[in-house]
Each structure stands twice: as C-alpha cells, then as structure tokens.
Amino acid sequence: MSVVVHVTHEAIQKMGGIGAVLEGLLTTHSYNEAIERTFLVGPLFPGADLSELDPVLYHAADGIKTTPHAKALSDIEKTYQVELVYGQRRFKDKNKKVTTLTDVILVNVSNSNEDLIGQFKWQLYEHFGIESSRYESEWEFEEYIRLAEPAYHALQVLLAEHTECPVFVISHEFMGMPLALKTQIERKNNTSQYEFANGTPGAANMRTVFYAHEVATIRPIVEGHPGHDVRFYNVLQQAKSQGQSMRDVFGDPFWYFKHALIDKAHLCDTIFAVGDLVVDELRFLAQPFEDFPINLVYNGIPAFELSLQEKVASKARLQKYATTLLEYRPDYVFTHVTRLVKSKGLWRDLQVLTHLDSLFASNNKTAVLFILSTEIATGRPNETIHEMEREYGWPVHHKIGYPDLVGAEIALNNGVSAFNLQSKAIKAVFVNQFGWSQATCGTRMPIEMEFMDIRKGSDVEFGQSIYEPFGIAQVEPLSFGAICVVSNVCGCCGFIQRATDNREVPNVVIADYTQLSIPPKSLEDVLHIGLAERHAIELENSRDIAAKLLGRLPRKPRDVADMIQEGYEIASQMSWEVVVKNYFLPGLQQAL
Numbered sequence: 001m002s003v004v005v006h007v008t009h010e011a012i013q014k015m016g017g018i019g020a021v022l023e024g025l026l027t028t029h030s031y032n033e034a035i036e037r038t039f040l041v042g043p044l045f046p047g048a049d050l051s052e053l054d055p056v057l058y059h060a061a062d063g064i065k066t067t068p069h070a071k072a073l074s075d076i077e078k079t080y081q082v083e084l085v086y087g088q089r090r091f092k093d094k095n096k097k098v099t100t101l102t103d104v105i106l107v108n109v110s111n112s113n114e115d116l117i118g119q120f121k122w123q124l125y126e127h128f129g130i131e132s133s134r135y136e137s138e139w140e141f142e143e144y145i146r147l148a149e150p151a152y153h154a155l156q157v158l159l160a161e162h163t164e165c166p167v168f169v170i171s172h173e174f175m176g177m178p179l180a181l182k183t184q185i186e187r188k189n190n191t192s193q194y195e196f197a198n199g200t201p202g203a204a205n206m207r208t209v210f211y212a213h214e215v216a217t218i219r220p221i222v223e224g225h226p227g228h229d230v231r232f233y234n235v236l237q238q239a240k241s242q243g244q245s246m247r248d249v250f251g252d253p254f255w256y257f258k259h260a261l262i263d264k265a266h267l268c269d270t271i272f273a274v275g276d277l278v279v280d281e282l283r284f285l286a287q288p289f290e291d292f293p294i295n296l297v298y299n300g301i302p303a304f305e306l307s308l309q310e311k312v313a314s315k316a317r318l319q320k321y322a323t324t325l326l327e328y329r330p331d332y333v334f335t336h337v338t339r340l341v342k343s344k345g346l347w348r349d350l351q352v353l354t355h356l357d358s359l360f361a362s363n364n365k366t367a368v369l370f371i372l373s374t375e376i377a378t379g380r381p382n383e384t385i386h387e388m389e390r391e392y393g394w395p396v397h398h399k400i401g402y403p404d405l406v407g408a409e410i411a412l413n414n415g416v417s418a419f420n421l422q423s424k425a426i427k428a429v430f431v432n433q434f435g436w437s438q439a440t441c442g443t444r445m446p447i448e449m450e451f452m453d454i455r456k457g458s459d460v461e462f463g464q465s466i467y468e469p470f471g472i473a474q475v476e477p478l479s480f481g482a483i484c485v486v487s488n489v490c491g492c493c494g495f496i497q498r499a500t501d502n503r504e505v506p507n508v509v510i511a512d513y514t515q516l517s518i519p520p521k522s523l524e525d526v527l528h529i530g531l532a533e534r535h536a537i538e539l540e541n542s543r544d545i546a547a548k549l550l551g552r553l554p555r556k557p558r559d560v561a562d563m564i565q566e567g568y569e570i571a572s573q574m575s576w577e578v579v580v581k582n583y584f585l586p587g588l589q590q591a592l
Contacts, residue, residue, distance in 0.1 A: 001034070001035070001036035001165055002034065002035055002036060002165055002166050002167070002168060002588065003035070003036060003037045003038070003039070003159065003162050003165060003166070003167040003168070004035050004037075004038050004039070004167075004168045004170060004588075005038075005039040005041055005155060005167065005168065005169045005170060006022060006038065006039070006040050006041070006170050006172060006176075007041045007042065007151075007169065007170065007171050007172060007175055007176025007179050007180075008022070008040065008041075008042055008172040008173075008175055008176065009042050009043065009175055010022065010042070011040040011041060011042030011089075011104055011105075011106060012040070012042070012048065012049070012050065012052045012053060012089060012104060012106065013048075013049065013052060015377075016339075017213055017299075017470075017472070018172050018173070018213060020299075020472060021172075021213070021299055022040070022091075023091060024299065024300045024576035024579070025576060025579075025580060025584065026038060026091040026100045026102065027091050027092065027093035027096060027098045027100060027576070028096070028098065028576050028577045028579075028580045028581075029096070029098060029577065030577055030580040030581040030585065031100075031580045031584070031585075032098065032100055034580075034585050036162070036165065037103065037162065038100065038102040038103065039102065039103045039104070039105060039155065039158070040089065040102050040103070040104045040105070041104075041105045041106075041107075041147075041151050041155070041176075041179065042105075042106060042107075042147075042175075043106065043107060043108070043109065043143050043144070043147055044083060044084075044085055044106035044107055044108035046110075048106070050085065050087070052089050053085070053087030053088060053089055053104055054087070054088065054089070054090065055087060055088060056085065056086075056087040057086050057087050057088065058070055058073050058084060058085065058086040058087075059084075059085045059086075059087075060073075060074060060077065060083070060084070061083060067086060069086075069157050069158060069160075072157040073086060073154060073157060076150050076153050076154055076157070077150075079113070079116070079150075080112060080113050080116060080149060080150040080153075081111055081112055081113040082107050082108055082109050082111070082112055082146075082150045083107070083108035084105065084106070084107055084108075084150065084154060085104075085105070085106040085107075085108075086103070086104070086105055086106075086154070086158070087103075087104050088101055088102065088103055088104060089101075089102050089104050090102075095304075103158065105151060105154050105155070105158070107146075107147045107150050107151055107154075109143055109146035109147050109150075112146045116149065117145065117146055120145065120148065120149055120182070121133075121145065123185055124145075124178070124181060127181070127184070127185055127188070128181060128264050128267065130181075130260055130261070130264065131254075131260070132145060134254070134257075134260070135257035135260060138257040140175075140257070140258075141257040141258075141260075141261070144174070144175050144176070144177070144178045144179075144261075145178045147178065147179065148178035148179040148181070148182040149182060151179055152179060152182045152183065152186070155167075164205070165205070166205055166206075166207055166592060167205055167206045167207070168206075168207050168208075168209055168588055168591060169183050169206055169207070169208050169209070170208075170209045170211050170272075171208065171209065171210050171211060171265075171268070172211045172213065173211070173212070173213055173214070173216065173258075173262075174216060174257075174258045174261040174262050176210075176211075177210070177261040177262065177264060177265065178261070180208040180209075180210065180267075180268055181264060181267070183203055183206050183208050184208060184267060184268075186203035186206075187203040187204060187206065189203075190203065190204060207269045207270075207588075207591040207592060208267075208268040208269050208591070209268055209269065209270055209271070209272060209587070209588070209591055210262070210265035210268045210270075210271045210272070211271075211272045211297070212262075212265070212271060212272060212273045212274065212278050212282060212469075213274055213469055213470075214274075214278065214467075214469040215262070215278060215281040215282055215285060215469075216256070216258035216259065216262055217246065217253050217256060217258065217259040217262065217263075217285060218232070218246075218281045218284075218285075218467070219343070219467055220256070221250055222343070222466055222467040223342050223343055223466065223467060225530075226530050226531035226534065227529040227530050227531070227533065227534050228345075228466040228467075228534055229465075229466040229467065229487070229489045229513060229514055230513055230514055230516075230529055230533065230534040230537055231526060231527070231529040231530070231533075231534070233277070233489060233514045234514060234516060234520060234526040234529065235249060235523065235526050235527055236280060236281070236284055238520060238522070238523040238526055239284065239523060240280075240283075240284065242523060244523075245284060245285070245286055245287060246284050246285055246286070247286065249523070249527075262285075263285065263286060265282075265289075266286075266288040266289050266292045268591075269590075269591040269592075270293055270294075270295060270587060270588075270590045270591040271292060271293070271294045271295065272294075272295050272296075272297040272584075272587050273294050273295070273296055273297065274297060274298060274299050274469050274470040274491050275296075275298065275469050275470050275490070275491020275492070275493075275494055275495075276296065276491065276493075276494035277469070277489060277491060277494075278469050278491060279294050279296065282294060293590055295583065295586070295587035295590055296494070296583060297579065297583040297584050297587050298470065298491070298492070298494070298495040298574070298579055298583060299470040299472050299491075299492070299495075299579065300472075300574060300575050300576030300577070300578065300579040300580075301472055301475050301476055301478065301479075301492075301571055301574045301575070302476060302479065302571065302575075303479045303568060303571035303572040303574070303575050304479050304480065304568075304571075305479070305568060306456060306479065306480050306481070306564055306568070307564075308557060308560060308561045308564065310456060311456060311457065311480060311481055311560060311564060312557075312560075313457075314452070314453040314456035314457030315333055315456075315457035315458075315459070316457075317446050317448060317449050317453050317457060318333045318368075318370070318453060318454065318457045318458075319333065320446050321444065321445050321446055321449065322368040322370075322429070324444045324445075325395075325396050325429060325444060326368065326396070326427050326429070328366060329366075330366045330367045330368040330426075331365045331366050331367060332365065332366075332367040332368075332459045332460070332553060333367070333368055333370070333457055333458055333459050333460075334349075334353070334367055334368065334369040334370070334426075334458065334459060334460040334461075334462065335369070335370050335371075335372070335454055335455075335458040335460070335461050335462070335477075335482075336349055336369070336370075336371045336372070336373070336461065336462040336463070337372045337373070337454060337455070337461070337473060338371075338372075338373050338463070338473060339373065340373040340374060340375050340407075340408050340409060340412065340432075341408070342408070342466070343465055343466055343467040343468065344373075344463070344465050344468075345464045345465050345466045345487065346371065346373070346412055346415075347415055348462075348464040348487075348511070348513075348538060348542060349369065349371070349428075349462045349464065350415050350416070350419045350428065351538055351539065351542035352462070352464075352485070352542045352545045352546050352549070353367075353369060353419065353423070353426050353428065353546075354419065354422075354423070354542070355542055355543045355545075355546035355547075356426060356546040356549060356550065357423045357424060357425050357426045358424075359546060359547070359550050360424075360425035360426060360550075361424045361425040363550070365425060366425050366426065367425065367426045367459075368426065368427055368428070368429060369426065369427070369428040369429070369462075370428075370429050370431060370454065371412070371416070371428060371429070371430045371431065372431050372433070372436060372454060373412070373430075373431075373432065374409070374432045374433055374434055375406050375407040375408055375409050375432070376406070376432075376434070377434065378434060379433055379434025379435055379440065380403055380432075380433055380434075381403075382439050382440055384403045385433060385440065385441060385442055386442055386443065388403065388404060388442075389442035389443065389444060394442065395429055395430060395431045395432070395433070395441070395442075396429060398413050398430070398432070404432070405432065409430075409432050412430060413430050413432075416428045416429075416430045435451065436449065436450070436451040436453070436454050437449055437450060437451065455476060455477045455480055455482075456477075456480045457480075458477050458480070458482045459482060459483065459553060459554070460482060460483045460484075460485060460549060460553070461474060461475075461476070461477045461482045461483070461484050461485070462474075462485050463475075463484065463485065463486045463487070463490065464485060464486065464487040464511050464513070464545075465486075465487055465489065465490055466487070466489065466513075467489065468486075468487070468489060468490040468491065468492075469491045470490070470491035470492050470495075471486060471490040471491060471492045472492070474486045474490060474492060475492050475496070475508075475571075475574070477567075478507060478508075478567045478568075478570055478571045478574075479564075479567045479568040479570075479571035479572075480564065480567065481507070481554075481560055481561075481563035481564035481566075481567050482507070482563075482567070483506070483507055483508070483509060483549065483552055483553070483563070484507060484508050484509070485509045485511060485545060485549070486508070486509070486510055486511065487510070487511045487512070487513055488510050488511065488512040488513070488514060489513075489514065492574075493510055495574050496508055496510075496570065496574070498573075499570050499573035499574050500570060500573075505566060505570065506552045506563065506566065507563060507566050507567045507570060508570075509545060509548050509549065509552070511541055511542075511544075511545050512541065513534075513537055513538060513541055515537075515541075516537070517537075517540075
C-alpha cells in the first residue's frame with residue numbers, strides 16, 4: 001500500500017480540470033485498493049470555504065486542536081509564521097458506491113518568515129539554478145515557494161504511522177514543484193528537523209511525480225500567435241526533425257514563472273502526461289526531457305448507461321426551449337459547453353455550421369446550437385438573468401456591458417449574431433450563464449430542465465480547440481449517443497484511438513486543422529504561417545466536417561439507439577477505472 005500527496009490549488013474545492021481529475025481518480029475502486037492514504041495539499045486562500053472539510057482537526061485560529069499532532073503543527077506555524085488548517089474531505093460517487101476519505105493540509109503563507117523563505121530560495125538556486133528573484137512579483141510563484149517547507153514538515157508529522165510504505169508527492173502542474181524540489185533536497189540530505197524523531201518516514205521513502213495537465217510554456221505560444229495550432233504543431237514537427245528544442249526556435253522562455261518550475265520536472269522520479277501531444281511538447285521543452293520516462297496517464301470520462309427514452313426526453317426539453325426562443329422546433333440540437341477562453345476555438349463551430357446550414361436547407365432539416373459559456377465563473381445572479389430576459393429577450397438578444405456581455409463574450413456574440421443574420425436552417429443561441437435550469441436561465445426555459453439535459457439530449461457536442469491537452473468536456477456526452485467533434489490536437493484523441501483500436505466510429509469526428517495541403521519546405525516556412533493561412537485551412541476543413549456530420553447524424557430512433565450503445569462501449573473503455581488501473585498505478589511504479 002502507498003500514500004499519495006496531491007499538491008494543487010483545488011485541495012478543498014473543484015474549480016476546474018485538476019479538480020475533475022482528482023474526483024475521477026479518488027472515486028475508483030482501483031485507486032482505493034492500491035492507495036492506503038491520500039493527502040491534498042494547497043494554499044489557504046483568503047475567505048476560503050472550509051465547509052468541504054468534515055471534520056476540521058486543526059485550525060488554531062478557530063481554537064480547533066483535536067488532532068494528537070496539534071503541538072507539532074503549532075511548532076511549524078511558529079517557525080514558518082504561517083497558518084495551518086488540517087482536516088479531512090470526502091469524495092463520493094453514488095453510482096459506483098465509492099467514498100474516499102482524504103487528509104487535507106492548507107497553508108496560509110501571506111505572512112511567512114522572510115528569512116526562512118530567503119534560505120529556501122537560495123537552496124533552490126544552489127541545487128537547481130532557479131532564480132526566484134526574477135519572479136517575486138508573481139504571487140502564484142511566491143505562494144507555492146512559501147508553501148513548500150511548512151507543507152513538507154506538516155506531512156512528516158502526519159505520516160508518523162507510515163514508516164515503511166512509499167509516499168508519492170504529485171505536483172499537479174507547476175504548483176507542486178517547489179514541494180517536490182524540497183523533497184528532492186531532503187532526499188539528498190537524508191535528514192530533516194522533523195523526521196525520525198517520532199518514527200516518520202523521512203524523505204528516503206518519498207518519490208516525486210510531475211503531473212502535466214498541459215505544458216504551460218507552450219499554451220501562450222499557441223494562443224498568442226494568429227497561426228495558432230496550425231503553425232505551432234507544424235513548427236514542432238519540423239524542429240524535432242532538425243533536433244531543435246523550443247528555446248532554439250522561440251527564444252528564452254524563462255521570462256515566464258511557470259516555465260522556471262516546470263523546466264525542472266525532469267528532476268522528479270517520473271512524469272505523467274495527459275495526452276500524446278503533451279509528451280511531444282515536454283520532449284520539445286528542453287534536452288533533459290528527450291529521453292526521460294514520461295508516462296501517458298489520460299484523463300477518464302464518465303460512462304453512463306442511458307435508455308433511448310431518456311435521450312428522447314432530454315432532447316425534447318432542449319427542443320421545447322429552442323421553440324420558445326426561436327419559434328421553430330429544430331430537428332437536431334448541437335451544443336458546446338465550455339470555458340470561454342481562446343484555446344476552445346469557438347469560432348470554428350460557426351465555420352462548420354455555415355457549411356452545414358446550406359446542406360440542411362437543401363435537405364429540409366433544421367438545428368440549433370446552444371453555446372453555454374461565460375466569462376463570469378460564478379455566473380450572474382438569477383434575478384438579473386430573469387430581468388434581462390423580460391427586458392430584451394436574453395439570451396437570443398444581448399447588450400454590451402455588465403450584467404450582460406463582458407470581455408470575450410462580446411466578440412463571441414458578434415460572431416453568433418453575424419452567423420444568425422445569414423443562416424437559414426440553423427440558429428445559434430449564446431447562453432452566457434453558469435447553470436442550465438429555469439432558475440439560472442429564465443422562465444422561458446422549461447421548468448423540468450436540468451443541467452444533464454444539455455449533455456444527454458445533445459446530438460453533437462463541439463470541441464475544436466487550438467490547444468487542448470486532453471479535453472474531458474468535449475467527450476463527456478459520448479455515452480449519451482452524441483457525436484463529439486474534436487480537433488486532432490485534443491489529447492482525448494489518442495485515448496479514443498486506443499479505446500476503439502483505431503476504428504473510425506460514427507460517434508467521433510476528428511477535425512485535423514494542422515494538416516497542410518502543401519508539405520512545408522523548411523522550418524522558416526511554417527514559422528510564417530499566420531491568420532490568412534490558418535483561415536484558409538479552417539475554411540476547407542470545416543466544409544469536410546460539415547459533410548461528415550450530415551452523413552452521420554441519426555435519422556431514425558434505431559440510429560439513435562445504436563449511437564447510444566456504441567458511445568457507451570467507447571466511454572467504458574475510457575473510464576477513470578481504466579485510467580487508474582492501466583495508466584496511473586503503473587506510472588507510480590515507474591517512480592519507484
């Protein structure tokens with residue numbers, strides 16, 4: 001049996017992808033059979049909601065000291081001038097009847113002991129060449145540097161009964177790297193102020209893992225250039241063939257604080273990568289990664305059994321909503337449920353629909369696209385949404401400025417409006433809200449509507465990202481019989497190919513926007529790919545995607561039932577249980 005320590009900003013609350021990964025891993029039978037104890041370690045953010053912790057075992061500020069380790073934790077607080085919270089958090093999966101109890105360590109580092117922080121930064125420079133002074137204005141960098149030592153010693157205290165079993169410290173992205181590097185330093189020194197005094201395992205039994213949910217250095221390169229994925233992945237291919245690294249092609253990346261930490265990931269005992277392209281990107285990052293043991297650990301996706309009747313009922317609710325909004329009942333319902341960021345390539349949905357619209361019009365078919373996305377992560381107040389609905393017909397009509405369109409919502413709505421002006425058979429509705437119910441989205445939405453209806457009732461889920469290390473959301477509706485349209489840069493494509501033995505299946509359409517019609521002659525050629533070249537490729541490829549969709553959309557109930565069955569079988573081969581058993585646990589063995 002082993003102990004696993006996950007270092008992340010989502011230690012007490014699921015806020016994004018890493019939280020979804022933790023939920024997926026920790027609620028599998030395979031994980032719980034192999035892992036004796038799990039710790040979640042992260043910062044104690046200002047105003048953090050500790051209600052997820054049940055119970056809280058140590059929080060001196062609230063007078064809670066029910067753990068027998070209270071004295072040792074108090075000593076750490078005094079030494080490092082931090083605030084510690086220690087408690088437990090449950091993860092439940094009712095479908096699989098799994099409950100996992102984890103230990104949680106939170107550290108408030110806002111008033112840390114500056115002398116000790118300075119000493120640790122010197123150690124990071126002395127051992128690993130990290131120049132912390134370059135990044136001290138970046139609080140994200142500073143926060144996780146400050147967290148490392150008190151969190152390490154708190155772990156030593158709380159691991160008193162685990163003197164023999166291996167302890168895996170997993171750095172989810174850059175955030176856990178300072179703690180992983182602290183572990184490496186202690187392994188070199190083979191001693192610690194807090195270890196062995198009470199029989200704790202010490203650094204010798206600890207192994208470090210870098211969990212690459214993306215390659216943070218690469219994302220701004222892809223997103224920041226108008227050539228996007230078309231340019232970058234062709235540059236990557238050309239550069240690799242010439243033995244060049246990222247620095248050779250794109251210059252010094254050490255301006256970016258995240259790069260300064262992930263550049264040292266090859267010093268961990270092993271690396272997990274969530275997709276095949278993440279492996280390629282890491283090997284492109286720097287020479288030490290080229291031959292490093294990188295383990296593919298895909299993300300899992302849910303596999304729900306759904307009846308044809310349930311599918312039809314959910315779709316009917318979506319059709320009813322569309323009829324109320326648009327005054328026609330669409331034959332097909334398309335969806336895109338996503339975060340509103342550039343990497344999601346939302347404009348590509350509209351490009352595909354532009355071609356599909358003319359095909360639908362000539363075939364006497366109709367459709368609607370619901371885009372559920374917002375810049376405001378917490379969503380808008382329900383009463384505000386209802387007011388906008390009454391005043392000017394939100395979400396069919398929008399107004400610029402809060403409480404309606406803000407930030408990137410404005411550009412997306414411009415694209416949606418332009419599409420709707422010229423389309424005949426398909427209309428798009430941009431719902432810039434968090435939630436999918438009458439309470440959160442207005443009285444024109446059916447009272448019986450639930451969030452899962454937008455997943456279960458969808459005929460097509462779009463996800464043609466320009467940078468997508470995996471893409472759980474894109475393929476979540478797979479077991480509901482939806483056609484998932486993803487771009488070839490999505491990490492989920494590799495998992496899909498393994499799950500289907502490379503068969504072409506009707507449930508998945510992979511859009512390849514990186515294939516150039518004319519093979520490039522040189523690296524310089526592909527470096528000059530820009531907006532015009534990308535737009536031409538998107539125009540051509542979106543036409544092909546539209547034609548494929550027209551051919552694959554189900555015509556009869558029997559077709560829908562077949563799609564549900566096929567989708568469930570694929571999703572079952574991509575479950576979290578499969579991920580833990582075939583990828584995650586063997587990866588931990590690699591670290592030993």
